[in-house]
Amino acid sequence: MKKPVIIGLLSLALLGGYETVHLRAETVDAKSVSTVSEPTKPPADNPSDSKTAQPETEANDFEFHKNTNGTFILASYHGTAAVVTIPATYKGQKVVYISDGAFAQNDILEEVVIPDGITAIGTGAFASCSKLTKVTLPKGLTRIENETFSDCVKLKIIQLPDALTSIGESAFDNCVSLTSLTIPAASIEYGAFRDCIGLTEVTFTAKKLSIGAYAFLDCSSLKNLAFPQSLVSGTISTGGFGNCTDLKSVTLPDGFKTIGQGAFAGSIRLSTIYIPDSATELSYNAFHNTQWYDNQMKKSSLLVINRVLIDASQAKGHVIIPETVVRIEKNAFLLNKNITKVTMNTNVTAIASDAFFGCSNLKTVVFKEGLTKMGHNVFAGCDSLSSIVLPEGLTAIGNMVFYNCKNLKTITFPKSLTSIGYDSFYKTEWLTVQREENPLVIVNSILIDGKTSKGRVTIPKGVVTILNSSFKGNTKITKITIPTSVKTIQKGAFSGCINLKEAVLPKNVTQIAPEAFHSPSKKLVIYTTKGSQGEAYAKSNNLKYKYL
Structure with missing residues (x-):
């Protein structure tokens, strides 16, 4: 079409x-050529010629x-x-x-x-x-x-x-x-040469190269790709060379850093790929449905490139992360229902978003010190997990990391953890138990949940951060009093609290994110001090305020 x-x-x-x-x-x-010169001044109108004159627009x-x-x-x-x-x-x-x-x-x-x-x-x-x-x-x-x-x-x-x-x-x-192109452009955008089914050869000459999503998708006759050896930086985005079914060999020069999702997926004859050491951001399915990928997976169920574990979709049972791995890439184990246990190594410093998403039969994860960061949704939907001990040294976990891990009962937090994403423990048994003990759930001075609190709520001293969406949609609180220890109120913390009428914000609160009180009650009054962030927030959001 x-x-x-x-x-x-x-x-x-x-x-x-x-x-x-x-x-x-x-x-x-008949096979005319249109050429242009300066037009001459047209003759003056002659009424006597009006019957035979041709329309000028023709x-x-x-x-x-x-x-x-x-x-x-x-x-x-x-x-x-x-x-x-x-x-x-x-x-x-x-x-x-x-x-x-x-x-x-x-x-x-x-x-x-x-x-x-x-x-x-x-x-x-x-x-x-x-x-x-x-x-x-x-x-x-x-x-x-x-x-x-x-x-x-x-x-x-x-x-x-x-x-x-x-x-x-x-x-x-x-x-x-x-059929053949030499491309000097550094930026080749979305679908630029998509469906060029006669294209057999492409030579790139730019030293900084960005190949956009699906740029050469379905170029089914493409056989040869040539990149400059002097490449400084390079990126291949999602599906950049997807379904290039005649492509057999690719040599990516030093300088390439990012190879996106499905970058070469479906290029079924692709059997030889040289990936430079500079390529450190690789997607789990960059090479799916290629001969090269099939050959690699025959050697090992863990596809590791440049010390990054990018694909473990075929792993089974107890998986021991090799000592060479320093990062587990996004979606590496995505929806793998055959793994039951994972043992990390001390060299893994980061686990990217969705790495173990939906691994519903994963029962045990053994962390080692060295891990500092986890992305979003890392273990979301792993509903066989029952206990987790997060390692000392871990400083940040993303949003919804353990979301919907229904049977997760116990979590041990390290003192080093200072950043927690929103809803990281939503729909876990651990959160249910914590709420029953205290409707204000606090981890390492971070208030992570207050959705079940009621009436007039006073946040305890020592809390430093009120987490994104922590009270979101709570229609039962009417007043919130924030202590002087709180420095940050994150986005959407009190979003949709439609019956919240009073919020006491001391001058010590130095950061109030946009939409912290999104969709508030029309009766909401912010009590704060003159010249404070509370006053500034109230003014910028057309909220009523009074000085303490």
């Missing part, structure tokens, strides 16, 4: 206003808009020429821009020459030109906008200028006749 082409004018905030003018083009032959091939600085924009083309040379000047002034959709859906155009004076080409300018085979771009062009040549199914010849720095989203999407 063809994608809709957005046709319009680029915002002229920098270019100023404009006026509309037209330019006459000359038709040469010869007006180009429409221009004039900028306040005197330069011109090519707004649209109305001619029938197969070969078009766009004018570099009009009325002695430069033509600097081709507007959005100017040639879009032209089913006659076969070749276009764009002069060097043009510095920008708008969104969808040549989209769906079904016969366009050759394009000459200006040497100074720095960006090709979104969908500029999308669905130009016969486009074969185009040389990207050395000055080019970025290629927009879907710029060449479905240009099925392209």
Whole structure:
């Protein structure tokens, strides 16, 4: 299905206003060439010729808009020429821009020459030109906008200028006749060359390279990728080369750091990959459904690259993390229902988000000192866990780390833990027991939960942080008194407490996050001191306040 082409004018905030003018083009032959020169002054109207005169609009091939600085924009083309040379000047002034959709859906155009004076080409300018085979771009062009040549199914010849720095989203999407490209641009955005099924070879020359999500997805004939050996930094985002089914070998040079989710997934013939030491951010499924991945998993159920455990989806039973591993990557064990026990090593310093998400048969995790940080949802949904001892040295855990671990009864916290994400223990048996003992659940001076508290609540001295969403949706509290020890109230801490009428905030509170009291009662009054953060928050959120 063809994608809709957005046709319009680029915002002229920098270019100023404009006026509309037209330019006459000359038709040469059946396979015509449209060329442009300064128009001559038309003859004065002759009433006696009015019956035989042709309508002027039939010869007006180009429409221009004039900028306040005197330069011109090519707004649209109305001619029938197969070969078009766009004018570099009009009325002695430069033509600097081709507007959005100017040639879009032209089913006659076969070749276009764009002069060097043009510095920008708008969104969808040549989209769906079904016969366009050759394009000459200006040497100074720095960006090709979104969908500029999308669905130009016969486009074969185009040389990207050395000055080019970025290629927009879907710029060449479905240009099925392209076969070989040298790309100087550093930024290749979402779907830029998606479905270019004739493309066999791509050479990248930029020293800093960012390949966007699905940039070359489904380029099923792509066989050769060449990267500069002098690469300084490189990123391949989600699905960047997904389903490139003819790709057999890839050598990524030093400088590549990030290889995203599904970066090469589905490139089924890919059997050889060189991954440099610089690549330290790798997704768990970057190479799924490739020959290389299948071969690696035959060697070991733990796929470790550059000391990062990126995939353990096929691991079973008791998993001992190798001593070489320093980080467990996002989704590494995602939804693995075959593991029952994990023993960490002392070298693992970080466990990324969702690493063990949904491992429903995981019963035991043995941590070792050395771990300092856990991301979000790390053990969420591991409902066979019953006891956890977090290691000394751990300083931060993310949001919902043990969310919905229904049978988790005991948790031992290290003194080093100073940062806890919201709802980290929501729907655990541990939290249920803690609430029964005291509706204000506090860990290491962090108030993590107050959702079951009622009436007039006084937070005990010693609490330093009131956690994100800790009282969220509590409709039974009417007053909250905060002690002088509290320094921070995080986002959404009292969100949706619709019956909260009074909040006492001492001057010692130095940080009150946006939406800390989101959707409050209309009767809420903040009691605070003059010049305090409490006063500033009340004013910025149009809340009533009184001085203590």
